[in-house]
Amino acid sequence: MVGSFDPFCPCLYLDGDYVPSAGGERIPVLNPSTLETVGHRTRSTAQEIDQSVAAARRAQKEWAGLDAKSRARHLHQLADRIEKTPFHDVAKLITLEMGKPYPEAEGELANCGPIFRYFAELARHDEGHVAGSTHPHTLEYMRQYPYGVSVHIVPFNFPIILMVWTVAASLAAGNAVLIKPAEATTLSTLKFMKYFSLLPKGLVACLPGDGRVGQQLIEHGGTDVVAFTGGVETGRRVAMSCAAHMKPCVIEAGGSDPLIVSKNCDLDVAVPAAVTAAFHLSGQICVSTERFYVEDAVHDEFVRRFVAATQKLRIGDGLGKNEIGPLVSEAARTRVMELVQQAVTEGATLACGGKIPENCGKGWFYEPTLLTGVTPDMSILKEESFGPVASIIRVQDFEEALCLANDSDFGLGACVFTANLEEAMTAADRLEAGMVWINNPMPDNDALPFGGWKNSGLGRSLGKFGLDSFRQTKMVFMDYKPDVQDWWYPYADDWFYGAKGRQQN
Ligand code: NDP
DSSP: OOOOOOTTSOEEEETTEEEEOSSOOOEEEEOTTTOOEEEEEOOOOHHHHHHHHHHHHHHHHHHHHSOHHHHHHHHHHHHHHHHHSOOHHHHHHHHHHHOOOHHHHHHHHHTTHHHHHHHHHHHHHOOOEEOOOSSTTEEEEEEEEEOSEEEEEOOSSSTTHHHHHHHHHHHHHTOEEEEEOOGGGHHHHHHHGGGGGGSOTTSEEEOOOOHHHHHHHHHOTTOOEEEEESOHHHHHHHHHHHHHTTOOEEEEOOOOEEEEEOTTSOHHHHHHHHHHHHHGGGGOSTTOEEEEEEEHHHHHHHHHHHHHHHHTOOBSOTTSSOSBOOOSOHHHHHHHHHHHHHHHHTTOEEEEOOSOOTTSTTSOOOOOEEEESOOTTSGGGTSOOOSSEEEEEEESSHHHHHHHHHOSSEESEEEEEOSOHHHHHHHHHHOOSSEEEESSOSOOOTTSOBOOEETTEESOBSHHHHHHTTEEEEEEEEESSOOOOTTSSSOOGGGSTTOHHHHTO
16 A cells, blocks of 8 residues: 655655655745645655666566556556546645646546556557568568656646656556656645556656756666657757657647637637637646637627636636636746737737736736737747737738748647638648647547647657557568578679679569
């Protein structure tokens, strides 16, 4: 049985249990809604990292040696445990640590079990293939093998489910996993580790700390593959470190998603969808819509309704009945405020929001904000704000909307609202993004790949691509009737240039 987790006692998860931190650092964790201390976290030491890697390497050998069906059974048992044990405690910690509205924290956890089940079965089903042979009496096939130990560097916004996306795939592929949670969501990630305690000891470890711990794990000689989810600049650094150590990596990076509002859409659907796409989790979703391209014919009516719907949103503590919680940190709020101020200086108009709300206490809240009159040259369109800010750009027609939506270094997701089939199909083909949503923004599917084009990422999570990120191929060429081949040394005389036999070919 795993020991109990105390958020005020800094620890890590190692060898199947919570272990008090040897580092001695006690960093207060603040509730972003109230600024009260809700626990303490620590930074894993180099020795703890070595210990976790050694335990993972030991456990992985046995795990990879299991038959695929037995590995799948373990992962189904894990899914059973997640689904049958109440997870309110983990959900509440997510809300307390990073401000997510409580129902959304519960929803995040409720979606974790099926991901383990999906990858458990996919890994069982999909074990390589046999190719048409190129020689007589041979069997030529490909099989896939785990890399060994995978490192998972996780962001704060969906601390559990984004971790599970890659951890489930990696375990199903036969690897051991080492998790580096975001600092902001260390406590909830550690709390979630209790579910993993039914897996073999050492197979899963959680090592809290900042980016330095992430780097140490990447550079460690005992790790083999890296899954990173976070911002573009951090992703670039992680990818460069992986390249230096010749380790494959999946980089799920940031975005600034566009949403096109066609004159042919139903505004009764498009407006509430737009409010959700822009402000869900206070805009702190990688696929939050930040850029709205709205056709002139419906622009004014869309803006009028968008403002009205936004002003109805409730702002406050995630444990209360509020849609808009705080931003994760004061630094995040300051950055958003600066971006909005810069947009106004460059000529945008504040249609609503743009300030710290009154009556919400001292937490890091910011009003959901709509900017109109935004033009393609403005700096707010070139950066990911990762906050509750929507920029509205008026366009003459659908074609202009498509071109401007693609005029970005990001390429994570993109949305379109239209009831016109030709527009929907054209947008699905031409939008330069890893995910395109028509009339229903943001859902993902465990069975389909998730990941970005351009600066928004490398590699894919989920689906078969997500599993393949954690296994390497091996081509096997087997001659079951061995015989001396005519191309082996020494060559026969008529194999040399100028010899009669070769000239005739
Ligand atoms: P960050 O890039 O700041 O951090 C992500 C993780 O990387 C954290 O665990 C962080 O640790 C760690 N880290 C920081 N520096 C390094 C380093 N040098 N080496 C290794 N690891 C490091 O992202 P956020 O946590 O702020 O998350 C928000 C970002 O994530 C947004 O840009 C968002 O778009 C993106 N994202 C992308 C998704 C996708 O699927 N494409 C999904 C969700 C979010 P620490 O917490 O200590 O800083």
